[in-house]
Amino acid sequence: MSDKQRENGRRKLLEQIRRTGPIPRIELSDITGIxxxxxxxxxxxLLQNGLIREVPRESAEPEGRRGRPxxxxxxxxxxxxxVGAKISNNRLSLVLLDFAGAQIDTLETELSRATFEPQELANAVLNAVDQLAQSAGYTMADISGSAIGIAGxxxxxxxxxxxxxSLSQRNVEFGKLLTQTLGLPSFIDNDANLVAVAEKAFGLGQSHSDFIVVTIESGxxxxxxxxxxxxxxxxxxGAExxxxxxxxxxxxxxxxxRGCLEAYVGDYALVRExxxxxxxxxxxxxxxxxxxxxRDAKAGEATAKSIVYRAGRVFALxxxxxxxxxxxxLIILAGEQMQSDHLYADPVIAEMRKSIVQIDKAPPEVVIHKWGNLMWARGAAAYALDNVSEIALSELNEHAA
Amino acid sequence: MSDKQRENGRRKLLEQIRRTGPIPRIELSDITGIxxxxxxxxxxxLLQNGLIREVPRESAEPEGRRGRPxxxxxxxxxxxxxVGAKISNNRLSLVLLDFAGAQIDTLETELSRATFEPQELANAVLNAVDQLAQSAGYTMADISGSAIGIAGxxxxxxxxxxxxxSLSQRNVEFGKLLTQTLGLPSFIDNDANLVAVAEKAFGLGQSHSDFIVVTIESGxxxxxxxxxxxxxxxxxxGAExxxxxxxxxxxxxxxxxRGCLEAYVGDYALVRExxxxxxxxxxxxxxxxxxxxxRDAKAGEATAKSIVYRAGRVFALxxxxxxxxxxxxLIILAGEQMQSDHLYADPVIAEMRKSIVQIDKAPPEVVIHKWGNLMWARGAAAYALDNVSEIALSELNEHAA
Structure with a gap:
């Protein structure tokens, strides 16, 4: 077996145990083909390095069976x-997970404004992570890594x-800045990507290989x-x-x-009209x-209806x-704001179905998944978990090499 | 090693040998990690089953070295x-490849019209394949498989x-029909997908992992x-x-x-205007x-210019x-028709570049790759080669099991 094969094997087994554990070795072999x-x-x-542990089987097998337990x-x-965090307009949402993915604690905190100098924003994240760690009975030193979702x-x-x-400058090496400021490996991604990570890890996308998540906030x-x-x-x-x-x-x-989807369905577009x-x-x-x-559109006021109707049709398109x-x-329409109710509406989905290429096969499933900022933060935490696992495994690989 | 690992190993090694052979075993191991x-x-x-063979190394090593050659x-x-084939409007283009991907012969033949009953079209393909095989000194029985690209x-x-x-009916199991009519495993795909296969296998996409091919014909x-x-x-x-x-x-x-891209840039759209x-x-x-x-647009006639200009801008969008x-x-703009010159033009590419999300990084490369129907057919043949390789390997797997 080559080093690369062993490395892939470690990754695959760790992922499988996280997804389906408690699991016996023999089943790991069957599922992964290793x-x-x-x-x-x-x-x-993995046992020796403390990443996994053995637990006694809760077995339906007959008692009195002999041999090794x-x-x-x-x-x-x-x-x-x-730690996973989401930076939204005026708000920081954080979640602390253990290595098995279990949620230990959460924190939501207001930010003083919407746009920051990079170092200021990194400091705000540091403060929030520190506060979350302490409230859960830990210190920063106990945390192995973080991931932050940010719009843009x-x-x-x-x-x-x-x-x-959220940032007053362009082209910011924000991952590096967070790593330095927090003093721990820190990763960033577009917030909507991390919703997709969350849907894949523990949401509606778990059983699907190919799906799209659409989010509506201010963008x-x-x-x-x-x-x-x-x-x-x-x-x-991509995915813009x-x-x-x-x-x-x-x-x-x-x-x-000119002509961007957002310019028709974003909140500023509605306000403008x-x-x-x-x-x-x-x-x-x-x-x-x-x-x-x-409210006016629902009540039947003609101009309000016209504004909302067009936004819905453009979104469907x-x-x-x-x-x-x-x-x-599958298409998952995710978000928490009431503001997207008019877009995540049956007539809009029906319009979308009419506007796709028509074949004699059912169109993709569309589901609406409303959730709060903490679920976005869980997506970030899942991304942190992936990255921290990679780091732990690479240390293992170096050790073995 | 599990059966599945061995199966994947066979596929990987065969692909690697086809791509980079002649290649020594040790290099195969280094490249694939097997x-x-x-x-x-x-x-x-693979040697025993006749899918590969050994050739003496053309070596730059010093003469007189001892040991096994x-x-x-x-x-x-x-x-x-x-055999790979492309069905286009009124035309069948075919290419005959050997298992190493070398081109043996080609054939282009006219079809009597544009739309056929499925069995009629399958018969037309059979006649053309038979003729191609004979002209190259083979019979149908010497051919292991075919793939056909078709619009739609x-x-x-x-x-x-x-x-x-090309077909007068919807929902036709045309792969099955071709398999029966030709008496050999036959595969089909959308013609533009097979252009992408060709670009990946032996075109401009060989060194790229993520690219888009756009084709313009009547659609x-x-x-x-x-x-x-x-x-x-x-x-x-997908990819509509x-x-x-x-x-x-x-x-x-x-x-x-209403509002499809084709309704602005397709030939019928231009004719309509x-x-x-x-x-x-x-x-x-x-x-x-x-x-x-x-011609009028090039000569500066205002209405003609307006028609062509809008088509270009919509295409850019x-x-x-x-x-x-x-x-x-990378984006590859592929096709052979003079008709797409106005769309594959510098101002259109420039307009596209202005209309993408602007970041401080170069936009994707855009290349124009003009080629004829035979190159489309080569894409189909590459797809046939993939499928025939799978069949050959699965026979190997059954034999080994």
Missing amino acids: SRATVTTITAE RVDLVIRGDSHLV IVDAAHGLVYWSP VGMGLVIGNEIYRGTRGC FGHTKVHLDGALCRCGQ AMTMPGADPNADPGETIEALL GLANLVNIFDPQ | SRATVTTITAE RVDLVIRGDSHLV IVDAAHGLVYWSP VGMGLVIGNEIYRGTRGC FGHTKVHLDGALCRCGQ AMTMPGADPNADPGETIEALL GLANLVNIFDPQ
Whole structure:
């Protein structure tokens, strides 16, 4: 067996134990296709290094059976702790997981504003992580790694934020900055990608290999799972669903271009149109404006209906384009805000179904999964868990080499 | 080593030998990460079953070196023959390859019309394959498999054509029908996917893991390579680039929906607009109409320019959407028709670059690769080669089990 095969074997077995443990060795071999002898060797290493442990089998087998007591393998939860965080508009949401993926504690905290200097934002994350660790009876030194989801254009592999509404600068090596500031390995990704990670790890995507997650907050986000893996593009700026164009020379987008999906369905797009309505108060709070708009539309007011109706149809068109290109098994519409109710609505899904290529086979399933910021943070934590596992395994590999 | 590992090892080694042979065993082990012992075992099986052969090394090593003569491994070209074919409007293009991928012969033949009953079309393919085999000094019985590219919506995995402009019926099990009619294992795929297979196997995509191929004929096609593999969607109807919507309630498409890309850039879209020009002859030949339109646009005639200009801008918008979603390394614009010159033009590429999400990193490379129907057929043949290799290996696996 080559080093690379052994390395892959370790990764595969650790993942499998995390997913399905408690699990006996023989079943690990059956599921992964790794030979029993190799499973025995690798699990011995993982045991010795404290990443997994043996637990007695809770067996339905008849009593009185002789021989060695049967054992299953589980992840040793206390071997590592990880933090996942989501940075949203004015808010930090954090979750602390053990190495088995069990949730230990959470924290939600307000930020003083929406946009920060990179070091300021890193400090805010440090404070929150420190506070979370302490409230759970730990210190920063007990944490093995963190991952942070942030809105914007993020090259996850290089920890680079090309642009984010949360940062006052472009091209920030934010992963490196967080690693230095927190004093622990820290990883970043686009927030919508981490929702896709969460859906794959413990959400509606667990049993699907190819699916799309669409998120609506102030922007429109998207995460893409292809062949059970998150697809992140080759420059780290794929899945920019909100900036796909739905109209040549169309409405002006915050990004400076015209005709982006976001320029029709984003909250600022709705506010912009609402401000054109007779009697609109130019000083009104944007959130209240949208609330009033959606209320008026529901009540049948013609202009409000027209604004909301078009947003829904443009969103349906965008979704149909994703289906026409990817042909996924499943589309998950994720988010927590009431504001997306008019987009995550039956007539919009029906419109999308009418706008895809028609074949004599059912269109992809569409599910709406409402969840809060803490679930986004869990996605980040799952990403941290992947990365910390890689680090732990690479130490094992170096040791073995 | 498990059966599955051995199976994967066989596939991997055969692929590697085809790609890089003549190659010594030790290098096969280094490149694939498969242990030397396993390489020795598997290549012995492949030798015994006649799929590969040994050739003396053409060595730069000093003369007079003692010991066993060094050998490299190559695919045994004569072990299998495959046919690849492309069905286009009124035309069948075929290529005959040996198992090493070397081209033996080609054939191009006219079809009597554009749309056929499934059995009629299968018969036409049979006649052409038979003629090609004979002209190369073989019979049908010498051919191990075929693959055919066809325009339309194709579920390659199930050999099912949901819809094709070449077939008078929907939902045709055309793979099965071809297998029966030709009397040899036959596979089908969407023609643009097979262009992507060809680009990956022996074209501009050889050194890229993630790229998009866009084709323009009477429709607009697309093939998608993600992580070195063709991505075919989950129902077999992905990559429908021509039917992504670029305008809400836009121009009417042949598919019956409104606002599809094809309804702006397809030849029928150009003809439709040209027919609105003053003095247009409603009985003119569509091909001549387009030629005249493009000529007039080049000469500066305002209406012709406006028609061609919008088609180019809509095409740029569609391409930008693909980049915003996939963030590929490379976009290959493939095709042979002069008709796409106005779309594969510098101003269109420049417009696409302006319409993608702007980051401080170079946009994906765009290359134009003009080729004829025979190159499409080579893509089909590469797909046949993959499938015939699978069959040969599965026989090996059964034998070994």
